[in-house]
């Protein structure tokens with residue numbers, strides 16, 4: 293129940309470096325595991341067939357996942373919830389990249405991902421498509437009064453930093469996504485070297501003040517509401533809705549190139565961002 297304590301840490305040997313690696317994701321998976329009564333899951337060995345793990349409080353099952361082979365992460369997550377008839381399960385899963393042991397494959401969960409070190413390839417190598425978890429137990433705190441006092445202190449500090457930002461550091465709770473990033477950092481590498489589709493042809497003159505103004509206005513208007521990972525006051529994700537286009541989620545600093553592309557004369561516009569981060573499969577989580 294601690295403020296913002298929602299991170300899932302995946303540690304393994306990276307197929308990229310063969311050294312110890314870890315990757316972290318937010319979302320809801322780790323708190324759900326804690327509510328199921330566990331602090332850690334250790335996966336040893338590998339399965340000859342594609343399987344997924346279902347942790348339902350004290351009951352743990354290895355289930356066949358052959359029907360999920362070749363499915364993307366968001367789709368797999370939704371299909372597993374339907375199959376288990378457990379819409380509140382949290383599902384960490386790999387997609388095609390992990391199954392095929394692509395060296396930079398990620399593990400996805402809800403709208404978060406553990407993307408570093410190629411850890412998704414390790415999960416794929418073990419034949420583990422996903423880990424679904426549902427926990428409904430209480431978490432008992434030894435000294436709850438002191439504990440919640442500390443949590444409140446953290447919240448107060450977050451508010452203090454929002455009111456008193458440090459120069460050059462993105463202010464907590466201040467805004468969302470690339471417009472905030474661009475206010476603080478030199479984005480010349482991106483804006484002056486726009487490349488889409490064919491990296492050999494860079495459009496040096498693409499970005500200008502007029503495009504930037506229009507882009508910020510469009511982005512700000514498109515934010516339907518802000519969302520957070522479990523128990524986090526930051527709300528650093530936004531649900532983005534453009535008229536007649538698919539809803540999608542935008543995380544802090546995400547998909548700058550996609551949204552920039554939407555402002556260009558390329559005809560895919562914001563559709564590409566919607567397709568890349570479709571809300572269709574994750575809608576149940578946002579209600």
Ligand code: SF4
Nearest residue numbers: 318520521524526528
């Ligand atoms: S909402 Fe943003 S800041 Fe909060 S835990 Fe998730 S990723 Fe981190």
